[in-house]
Amino acid sequence: MSISVRRITKRFDDYVALDDVSVNVERGSLTALLGPSGSGKSTLLRIIAGLETADQGTVFIDEKNVTGRPPQERGVGFVFQHYAAFKHMTVYDNVAFGLKIRKRPKAEIDERVYRLLRLVQLDGLAKRYPAQLSGGQRQRMGLARALAIDPDVLLLDEPFGALDARVRAELREWLRRLHDETHTTTVIVTHDQEEAMEVADQVAVMSAGRIEQVGSPRDVYERPANEFVMTFVGQAHQLGDTFVRPHDLEVTLEPNGATREVMIDRVVHLGFNVRVDLVGGEGERLSVQTTRDNAELLELASGQIVYVRPTRHTTFA
């Protein structure tokens, strides 16, 4: 089902959390709301879910105006950053909760809960309590619980934010595969640009209660609408009026008109990539991303004087 948010404004006392925000989420898509903390992305998600009410504006789910509706009537599955596991219930009862509320027959509940537990790879843990699960398992239980009610839209609020890097990467990939199978319209809130790029079809970049840009991950990275998007989505250095990404800087050993002279501060080996930290003539710091082969070819070492030149750059009016 599609989601459409029209001119939403939300204030907490004097603080403007959302300032006239509009955004469309197409049916069957996976959209990421990406922004730093305090940008309003979680508030926007909670307004879509009905857990928070907007001061102004309208929310449509599947072209129906749900603005005044309570969360119970919106058909949303919500996944919380800190899992919101029902601590006094077993994994089975957590996942079955929404179905029991809907008074489904026991056999149907059984069938559905065990199918979902297999889907999230928690089969065999049905009788455990949340306290006996790892963070990653708890969040998969949270997902199964949200999916159990067959939601029209799935909303995830920083779902992997409290997990360690490896589990996060695993779950992210798993979420993408799940979405490719179910095609449930999904919105995920994240402050991690890598997560947004990897998982989403569409990224809405937010800052200070506004939407800065909406586009495909490639669009927002390669054609950022403004300075904020340029610097928040991926790294960027400012050289005068232009912005350049660390992998769009070329390092040479000889000067050549358009190059600038810099000294290598540190060469950091990151596996396939090498990051070269540089200091310019006025003490400005830059970094270049290059391949290991290239770094070896040029015999880059700290203390060395080299020359850099942008191969590609962006200027904002």
Add this chain to the structure above:
Amino acid sequence: MGKYSLRFAALGYLLLILIGPLAMMVWRTAEDLDGAWAAISDPDTVSAFKLTLMVTAIAVVVNTVFGIICGLLIVRGNIPGRGFLNAFVDLPLSLSPVVVGFALVTLYGLDGWLGWFQRNGYEILFATPSIVLATIFVTLPFVVREVVPTLREIGTEQEQAAQTLGASGWQTFWRITLPSIRWAVIYGVVLTAARGIGEFGAVAVVSGNFAGQTQTATLRVEDAYQFAYGNYAPAYGIAFVLAATAVIVLLAMIFLQPKESRA
């Protein structure tokens, strides 16, 4: 050595202050078991225990319901003055029970603001209703005090999750909120019951202390002691039952503590 002297000091203190008086009382009870039993099985004593239990049961029910509602208001409520409410709930802890009893007599007395009842034959003072009111007053804080920190700790996310899964406010309360705070509620109930059974001061002022009618167990002990005329066996016997009840309540509290918070 310092470690041991501290232990002896602590144990000695407990023995002298807590165990000593109770042990002596148990000893005296045992010296005249027949006398003690005669007092315990006296119809007026039985009636006193029945009254105490009934009054305590009412206070527990009322203050549990009120305590949960009040706790929800203090933690979740969007009302002005909930800080005031939070502080006010503790009043019975700082107020002397005698003052509570006196205040009730003033309010429900013939020329009090609520004296209408007494004037029109609905007896409140020197009858069971005043004993119930006094006991409810003094036991009011216990459930609230246990429930408030637990409600703060569990937060609202589980309740929000239940809502997105379709649960109504009422379903959320019964299936999520109440089970989450159940240990706090049970603990509060036990404390309320213990305090209710033991209440003396406020009840002494309002009840009239008529044996077999408005005399609670604690009042009966006091009576047996005041009018002992050298025969203290009845006082020991009834006091022993009260002390034994307290020990049972204490054990219940130890066993009722949820596993995760047991030291």
